[in-house]
Amino acid sequence: MTAGAVAVRDETVEVWDSRLRLHVKIAGDGPPLLYFHPLPGLAWQPLLDQLARRYTVYAPEHPGTSPGDPQAIREVRTFGELLLVYEEAVGRLGLGVERPVALGQSFGGMVAADLAATFPRLFSRLVLLSPMGLWRDDAPIPLMEMVSGSPEDAPKYLFAHPESDAARTARALPADPEQIPTAIAQSTWNVGCTTKFAWPIADHGLDRRLHRIAVPVLIVWGREDAFVPVAYAKEFGSRIAGSRVEVIDDCGHVVQADQPARSWAAISGFLAG
């Protein structure tokens, strides 16, 4: 299934006692869906276009990752505060009554899952794409290795098919060489802003709260995930009553890049059900 590009607009919502202006990208039409991005920041992508054909997609940018506003991250001190910021933002966006769908990926999956556990009436449904947030000693998540390692090695953690178009697009630098230093500085800072709440181990005790999630949940994982190993699919699934787990073969951490059709089939099927 292919999707035409949709118009994306920027909005800012003031939250956290006016200390933060949260930047949100919005597109599409229909009931609300919140997308929580992974460690490198928000990248608009075909998956969001597909979702925007059925939903109004709201994609907030993690504090500090919006260009021109790097110090915003200083206003959020702990992961607990980050959850409160997003809970406020849902209200400020006027989505509180409708109870949006939440879709979180990797780091964003941890955020979405913890929001759903902490505020059980915040969302109506939850989709988690290879979320962080749990830890098993026999399945370590190589966050430190990936983030402090050579950038050329990052695709090995993220993609089963590092040379696919989607994987190449994900790490592409601007065509204009003049813009490259700005882009590298921004993407590096973004990772600093997100890893603030994931370092060195992204375990805030989510395993002790997941039982509180009381909405339909889909968990999607790539069997060859080399960042958050597929062992965690079962960990999430077994802790969330009634959740559905879809493990996709020949697929790495960024499921929609490695297996766009199968990922979309799982996601759209669940959302339609």
Added chain:
Amino acid sequence: MKVSLFEQVPYRYLPEGFENQYNSVVTAPYQVVEPARMTESIVSAYAELLCGARAGFDGIGVTEHSQSSYDISPNPTLLASAVACAAQAEGLGVAITVLGRSLGKTREPLKIAEEYALLDCISGGRLIAGFPVGLSYDANLNAALPAIETRDRYREHRDLILKAWSEPRPFAWNGRFEKYGQVNIWPRPVQQPHPPIWIPGTGSPGTLRDILQRDYVFVYLSWDGPKLTGRQVFDRYWDLAEEMGRDRNPYRLAFLQVVAVAETDERAEKEYAPHLEAHYRSGLGSIPHTAMAVPGYAEPAAIEGMLRRTGPAGMLSRMKTATYAEIVESQVAIVGSPDTVASQIEAFVREFRIGNLLVMLQNGSMPRELTEKNISLFAAEVLPRLRPIWDEEGWENPWWPAAASAVPEAAAGGKA
């Protein structure tokens, strides 16, 4: 001018080709170590520092690195206290410079306040307290603290330590990172309200401004060579000093320089070249550049500035393959006869107005015998030429411990 002997504590027996297989930090494999040789490497560093104290250096210096093969000094106050005790017993009035405990890395800053205070007592008030942020690999990988909080922690820890040293009564500390009900450390530093504070840094404008504002000493390390990046940093420092209304007292500035001296230039090359090459390649050259700036450690503007920087690139990025010729040409190390070494040092010291010089005379695989020759020769034939450099300008040096200010006998007598 004050001249101190600085040492790292490398494992001196790294296998040939170490740099082609391993990193020197964080993941450096301990399996390459022979335990007896580790003991020897560490004990030699203590002995050489004491050798320097006896030879007439004004001070000795050490610093902190964890999980590293090039500087096995997870707590430099341990090393410094051993040297301080021995120096006291022998009546050697050397300053004890810890360059120091990393304030952005520590999870227990009060321990630093206590250890420094203890060291100031042990040394009879001769401590120079280094307050570095800590390298990114150390703070963010070894200590695993979120990179983006490194400087916030640094600032809070520095404030806490200064208050713990000088506040007469127990106080509560409600910080963001540290909370205590009753801070009341024993002992307090002999030097009140605090020992001289030296801050090592890479010379970013923000850091320099902070140092000048608080009237501390800025310490710059020569890894990139004084010729290349040194000039930019020193010019910036003195420009800022002028802008902020500070005087041009050279004792506001400290510089660390690697030096290797022998009887002649030829002999110096023959004796030291293999050790210097191995040192840079397997030590600094084997720290992955990504580990020096874990995302969040540097502000986006700083990263962009670095990427857009034109002008001379320092040696740091080429250390893994550094040749003796490059090392000497860039002055990353100054090597040669006493005349060669003294004249090169004197030239940049005068040009950049450096009042406190730290020289590093042991490198990588260099054995104790050769190191002690380097120390003795430097003390006898180079140091006496450097010491009077700033005398004619007549500056006070309030950043030197008063108890260490008397000229030690060995130096006053002079062997040269």
